[in-house]
Amino acid sequence: xxxxxxxxxxxxxxxxxxxxxxxxxxxxxxxxxxxxxxxxxxxxxxxxxxxxxxxxxxxxxxxxxxxxxxxxxxxxxxxxxxxxxxxxxxxxxxxxxxxxxxxxxxxxxxxxxxxxxxxxxxxxxxxxxxxxxxxxxxxxxxxxxxxxxxxxxxxxxxxxxxxxxxxxxxxxxxxxxxxxxxxxxxxxxxxxxxxxxxxxxxxxxxxxxxxxxxxxxxxxxxxxxxxxxxxxxxxxxxxxxxxxxxxxxxxxxxxxxxxxxxxxxxxxxxxxxxxxxxxxxxxxxxxxxxxxxxxxxxxxxxxxxxxxxxxxxxxxxxxxxxxxxxxxxxxxxxxxxxxxxxxxxxxxxxxxxxxxxxxxxxxxxxxxxxxxxxxxxxxxxxxx
Amino acid sequence: xxxxxxxxxxxxxxxxxxxxxxxxxxxxxxxxxxxxxxxxxxxxxxxxxxxxxxxxxxxxxxxxxxxxxxxxxxxxxxxx
Numbered sequence: 261x262x263x264x265x266x267x268x269x270x271x272x273x274x275x276x277x278x279x280x281x282x283x284x285x286x287x288x289x290x291x292x293x294x295x296x297x298x299x300x301x302x303x304x305x306x307x308x309x310x311x312x313x314x315x316x317x318x319x320x321x322x323x324x325x326x327x328x329x330x331x332x333x334x335x336x337x338x339x340x341x342x343x344x345x346x347x348x349x350x351x352x353x354x355x356x357x358x359x360x361x362x363x364x365x366x367x368x369x370x371x372x373x374x375x376x377x378x379x380x381x382x383x384x385x386x387x388x389x390x391x392x393x394x395x396x397x398x399x400x401x402x403x404x405x406x407x408x409x410x411x412x413x414x415x416x417x418x419x420x421x422x423x424x425x426x427x428x429x430x431x432x433x434x435x436x437x438x439x440x441x442x443x444x445x446x447x448x449x450x451x452x453x454x455x456x457x458x459x460x461x462x463x464x465x466x467x468x469x470x471x472x473x474x475x476x477x478x479x480x481x482x483x484x485x486x487x488x489x490x491x492x493x494x495x496x497x498x499x500x501x502x503x504x505x506x507x508x509x510x511x512x513x514x515x516x517x518x519x520x521x522x523x524x525x526x527x528x529x530x531x532x533x534x535x536x537x538x539x540x541x542x543x544x545x546x547x548x549x550x551x552x553x554x555x556x557x558x559x560x561x562x563x564x565x566x567x568x569x570x571x572x573x574x575x576x577x578x579x580x581x582x583x584x585x586x587x588x589x590x591x592x593x594x595x596x597x598x599x600x601x602x603x604x605x606x607x608x609x610x611x612x613x614x615x616x617x618x619x620x621x622x623x624x625x626x627x628x629x630x631x632x633x634x635x636x637x638x639x640x641x642x643x644x
Numbered sequence: 645x646x647x648x649x650x651x652x653x654x655x656x657x658x659x660x661x662x663x664x665x666x667x668x669x670x671x672x673x674x675x676x677x678x679x680x681x682x683x684x685x686x687x688x689x690x691x692x693x694x695x696x697x698x699x700x701x702x703x704x705x706x707x708x709x710x711x712x713x714x715x716x717x718x719x720x721x722x723x724x
Contacts, residue, residue, distance in 0.1 A: 461705065469693050469696045470696065475685070517682075541686075569684040570684075
């Protein structure tokens, strides 16, 4: 069971998409699990052939617990399948030992029998409405959970506990840990963004609506390139030390309509052109909001950005998302008085705040990051 | 041909995919859609992309300010 963030301890196994004997490649979706963040598609992390499915629908499996036995290249899956499960193979370095639940009955239930208890439409709708689908399934017993059940639960909040309650508890636990362990510092500045905004308006003018780029993508690209110049803000604090990351994987703090947050990842954001970054961002936000996130969307971000959008607050002083060591808070773009070429003029500006971890960096590094960010936002580079 | 009513239905359909919990019937047609339904810039872009696909009208970015209420949006779509 992979970890989908510092606030995750376990997940409920929902269903398999694969069978023993099936040869698969890295990145293929093999199963679905249910977390406080909603249903998540679990992708394979390396090539192989499924030897045995261990996890069963309905089981609560801790991070690091065994889901299945995979035969690597040169291994015979049927031989592996015949061997008893002894040592759980932990997919992540920090994985805790798996409790008995995960090595429970080795013979998987025949496919499909319990898999059809929740229709995909009902699951998606539950995600959109913030209804705890597993609680509904438990109430329904052998009967399949339908769209109508979800609608009823949503209109009558006492019928099933909302998933948002569990998500709030998970966010609370992660942020409490962050506040307890991380000595936060904040440095901020105001950036005049008139030039890149005008350039973006020109860029979008000739493009059909589906190819237009939002300013959020410009901001994320500037953040990714700026943090690539200040590597002590980009990485993870684990096992008592800081490991800088080679690439910039941006966690995008995203609020959900049902309440709560998820932080899906835009991978290699420092290498993407503006259009590529916009496409990646649209795809990942679409998955986050429709409850179809994949394991890789949540696995490995190296720096998070909280941007409350153009209806949001003036500035954001965030809480770092462990094990990361910094967070960038971006406020609303608005017309404000600014000094440009010695004159006070009305110009569109935004407030940027860098929150850093004093165990790894100081305000001076944060200031350098802000200077790099301002420089990146003095023009619009589309990178293509 | 697109009547105000079919266009209203098209907008309602697009909004269901973005803000499923919103009750279209209770929207104030003269007030900001984005503020009433808490649509961020991505939600709004998705609304316009869906309308481009269903109604065939591509609203340029420069006109975003002219389509911020349900009434204004429907009137804009009708003009094509």
